[in-house]
Amino acid sequence: MKPSTKRTDRKHSIWVWTALAVMVICPLFIKNNYYLDGFILIFMWGAFAGAWNILSGYAGMTSLGHNAFFGIGAYTSTLLFLHFGLTPWLGMFAGGFLAMTVGLLVGVVCFRLRSHYFALATLAFGEVCSILALSWRSLTGGAEGLALPIEPSLYNFAFDSKLPYVYIGLALCAGVTGVCYYIENSKLGYYLTAFKENEAAARALGVNTGRVRLTAMALSSFLSAISGTFYAQYVVYIDPSSVIRLPLSVQVALFAIVGGVGTVFGPIIGAAIFIPITIALRGWLGTSVTGLYMIIYGVILIIIMLYMPDGIYGKIKNRLTAAGPANS
Amino acid sequence: MLQVRDISKSFGGNVVLSDVSFDINSGDVVGLIGPNGAGKTTLFNILSGVYRSKTGRIKFNGQSLDRLKPEQICKRGLCRTFQITKPFGNISVTQNVMVGALIRAGSLKKAEQKALEILEFVGLYDKRDTLGRSLTIADRKRLEIARGLATQPRLLLLDEVMAGLNPQELSEVKRLIEDIRHSGITLFIIEHIMGVMMSLSDRIIVLDYGKMLCEGSPDSISCDPDVIKAYLGEEYLAATS
Numbered sequence: 001m002k003p004s005t006k007r008t009d010r011k012h013s014i015w016v017w018t019a020l021a022v023m024v025i026c027p028l029f030i031k032n033n034y035y036l037d038g039f040i041l042i043f044m045w046g047a048f049a050g051a052w053n054i055l056s057g058y059a060g061m062t063s064l065g066h067n068a069f070f071g072i073g074a075y076t077s078t079l080l081f082l083h084f085g086l087t088p089w090l091g092m093f094a095g096g097f098l099a100m101t102v103g104l105l106v107g108v109v110c111f112r113l114r115s116h117y118f119a120l121a122t123l124a125f126g127e128v129c130s131i132l133a134l135s136w137r138s139l140t141g142g143a144e145g146l147a148l149p150i151e152p153s154l155y156n157f158a159f160d161s162k163l164p165y166v167y168i169g170l171a172l173c174a175g176v177t178g179v180c181y182y183i184e185n186s187k188l189g190y191y192l193t194a195f196k197e198n199e200a201a202a203r204a205l206g207v208n209t210g211r212v213r214l215t216a217m218a219l220s221s222f223l224s225a226i227s228g229t230f231y232a233q234y235v236v237y238i239d240p241s242s243v244i245r246l247p248l249s250v251q252v253a254l255f256a257i258v259g260g261v262g263t264v265f266g267p268i269i270g271a272a273i274f275i276p277i278t279i280a281l282r283g284w285l286g287t288s289v290t291g292l293y294m295i296i297y298g299v300i301l302i303i304i305m306l307y308m309p310d311g312i313y314g315k316i317k318n319r320l321t322a323a324g325p326a327n328s
Numbered sequence: 329m330l331q332v333r334d335i336s337k338s339f340g341g342n343v344v345l346s347d348v349s350f351d352i353n354s355g356d357v358v359g360l361i362g363p364n365g366a367g368k369t370t371l372f373n374i375l376s377g378v379y380r381s382k383t384g385r386i387k388f389n390g391q392s393l394d395r396l397k398p399e400q401i402c403k404r405g406l407c408r409t410f411q412i413t414k415p416f417g418n419i420s421v422t423q424n425v426m427v428g429a430l431i432r433a434g435s436l437k438k439a440e441q442k443a444l445e446i447l448e449f450v451g452l453y454d455k456r457d458t459l460g461r462s463l464t465i466a467d468r469k470r471l472e473i474a475r476g477l478a479t480q481p482r483l484l485l486l487d488e489v490m491a492g493l494n495p496q497e498l499s500e501v502k503r504l505i506e507d508i509r510h511s512g513i514t515l516f517i518i519e520h521i522m523g524v525m526m527s528l529s530d531r532i533i534v535l536d537y538g539k540m541l542c543e544g545s546p547d548s549i550s551c552d553p554d555v556i557k558a559y560l561g562e563e564y565l566a567a568t569s
Contacts, residue, residue: 187430194427197416197460204376204410206402206431206479 016265020174027166036162042268042275043169044231049255049267050176051223056253057262058183059216060196062115064249065106065122068129069099069221071244073228075133078146078238081156088157092229096222103221107214126249133240145239148232157233165234172230173268176223180264183219192216196262258304260311269313329354329514330375330406330483334384337370337538344370345538349384352483357505357515359525359546362535363558368518369411371535372485375516376408377401388483403431408485409472411518417461421452424460424471428478443478450474450504466497473504483514490521502528526550534558 027039048070056062076098077091086094110121133140140146152160159165183189191212194202202209232238259270277300281293308315330352337345345367352358360368373379375386377398386393388406396404407428416424425443426436433439447453450470455463463471469489476484490501502524509515519525525532526546534541534549536558542549549555556564 185436187436190423190427190430190436193419193423194416197418198414200378200398201410201414201416201475202427203398204402204408205428205475206399206407207427208397208399 023170024167027163033162036166038276038279040162040165040169040234041279042272043166043173044227044234045252045255045271045275046173046268047169047176047230048224048227049252049259049271050173050180051220051227052249052252053220053256053261053263053267054180054183054223055213055216055220057256057266058180058189058192058196059213060192060262061111061213061216062119062253063122063220064119064246064253065124065126065129066220066224066252067244067246067248068126069103069224070228070231070248070252071129071133071240072099072102073225074232074238074243075140075146075228076225077229078148078232079139081148082146087155088229088233089155092157092226095225095229099221099225099228100218103217104214107217111210111213123246123249126244126246130240130244130246133244140240143239143241145237145242148236150236158236169230169234172226176227177264177268179219179223183216184264188212188215254301258301258308258311260313260315260317263311263313263317266311266313270311273312329389330516331387332375332384333386335371335374335381335386336383337367337374337379337381343538345374345381345535347384348535348538348540350533350540350543352514352516354482354514355509355512356530357509357517357528359529359532360516360518360535361520361522361525361532361549362541365537366535367538368535369487372408372487372518375401375485376406402479402481405480405482406485407476407479407481407483409469409476409487409489411487411491413465413468413472415460415463415468415471418459420457420459421463421471421474422447422456425474425478428475432480443474446474446477449507450477451500465492466494466501469493469501470504473501473508477508477513481513483516484508486515486517486519488518488520490519490524498524522550 027036030036052063052066073092073095076095077088080086080091080094081088106122106125110118113121134142148158150158152158183192191202191207194205194207195209195212199209228243231243235242255270255274256267257270258274259268260266278297281296285293285296304312310318332351333349335345335348336343348371360371362368370379374381375393377393377396377400388404391404393401393404393406416427422440422443425446426439429439429442433442444453444456447456450473452467452470452474455467460471473486473489486505490498493501498521505515505517505528517525517528529546531544532546532549533543534555541554541558542552544552
């Protein structure tokens with residue numbers, strides 16, 4: 001990590017703005033829905049991975065239960081819309097606050113656990129939520145899921161073309177990145193890092209490690225739920241296997257870890273690299289040999305993890321700091 | 329400033345501290361010595377809130393510390409360093425110290441200023457951009473002191489900050505401790521190096537097997553028969569007397 005008060009590299013901000021500009025302009029010229037779908041998925045997963053990263057990366061409390069927060073977001077906004085006609089724009093925040101409340105409860109109970117045990121406890125929590133979604137048929141529709149009526153309007157958070165989704169997704173993803181940037185360059189970020197590095201030392205220096213972790217949990221669960229609502233509005237159909245099952249947590253952890261855990265841009269880079277790979281491999285090989293694309297996907301993953309143990313962004317950052325002039 | 333009354337601690341059936349009582353006055357440098365396993369670090373752990381005492385009470389500036397957590401005790405102005413140094417390995421030395429400074433500083437900028445001041449003071453300024461994990465033992469000990477100072481304590485507990493240093497480093501740290509004292513911070517120090525303790529401390533407390541053996545000026549401690557017995561054994565005492 002580069003030593004300076006601004007822990008995020010200022011020097012590379014030009015790249016960030018360029019990337020943002022490219023992402024704003026590019027979709028305007030893409031007419032193919034197949035590619036636009038790719039952009040939307042990257043933004044959605046980038047936002048979700050960024051949210052996951054706040055708790056699991058900065059605080060180092062690896063969660064395998066974020067599927068529950070994503071699902072809470074998707075179900076809450078959808079149910080509020082179906083039953084009360086509440087616009088998903090507000091339902092999204094209702095879901096966010098519900099997820100935050102649940103997240104804080106999970107935190108109060110599970111934060112006494114460390115590393116693997118915390119991961120296992122959150123995994124169990126996620127599974128309970130997913131079973132609940134499957135079994136509580138009167139509320140969630142069980143395995144059949146819930147479909148949103150397709151009536152495009154701004155109020156309904158539903159659109160004819162993919163372009164609005166691209167930009168809403170981009171805004172969401174940029175928002176999450178902004179939160180992460182703020183955290184990294186604030187007291188909270190310092191305290192979370194101190195906790196992650198050495199809890200006893202952090203507490204001896206006056207850091208209330210319980211409270212800073214709960215703050216991280218609150219932000220993380222809230223933003224995960226927002227990503228869940230976005231998914232629901234985009235796909236207009238949700239069921240347990242698409243919004244609340246365990247594989248979501250595995251997927252989101254994978255994007256963040258491969259991209260660079262505990263960094264501002266790592267999770268998004270992870271999503272931006274792996275989603276196109278998944279889509280492309282599935283497109284080329286999905287029909288010829290069943291499952292072959294999964295094998296190739298796995299091999300690519302293993303290679304990246306072997307050669308970039310700090311994640312893709314971690315590797316880039318190390319290169320840049322090693323090559324660039326010293327900051328002092 | 330600090331009143332400790334009848335502190336006891338046992339792990340399982342193993343009594344580590346029993347009925348320890350003493351006072352520390354503002355501006356003093358008090359040494360805590362005793363053979364290995366005497367309970368010195370355990371006493372620090374109780375004072376800093378890591379462990380709770382079974383009995384007794386601790387008052388700091390008139391306030392009870394008995395039910396407080398480590399972070400709350402630090403905020404009240406009592407900070408400790410660790411014998412086994414615990415640097416935050418993946419952030420710079422400056423950032424390490426900033427974590428301590430942030431509990432009093434309003435902003436990151438102010439915390440950074442404070443951190444750099446302290447690094448200058450303890451002689452780590454040149455290493456400010458080094459990662460915590462790449463420091464040598466001597467520098468890690470300094471970092472412990474620097475982080476402690478950054479929290480702006482009124483009482484600082486130093487746990488063996490001189491162990492494992494060479495004579496050159498030793499005299500530097502000794503000077504640093506004198507500087508800290510002159511800045512008005514009260515010090516409570518665990519150390520094994522007698523020569524240094526004798527010259528630094530106003531008062532020394534001797535622990536042995538969890539009990540207060542005696543307490544007094546360095547001179548009176550060094551000729552106390554109980555202390556000689558604890559350190560050098562009964563035979564030595566018999567042979568010399």
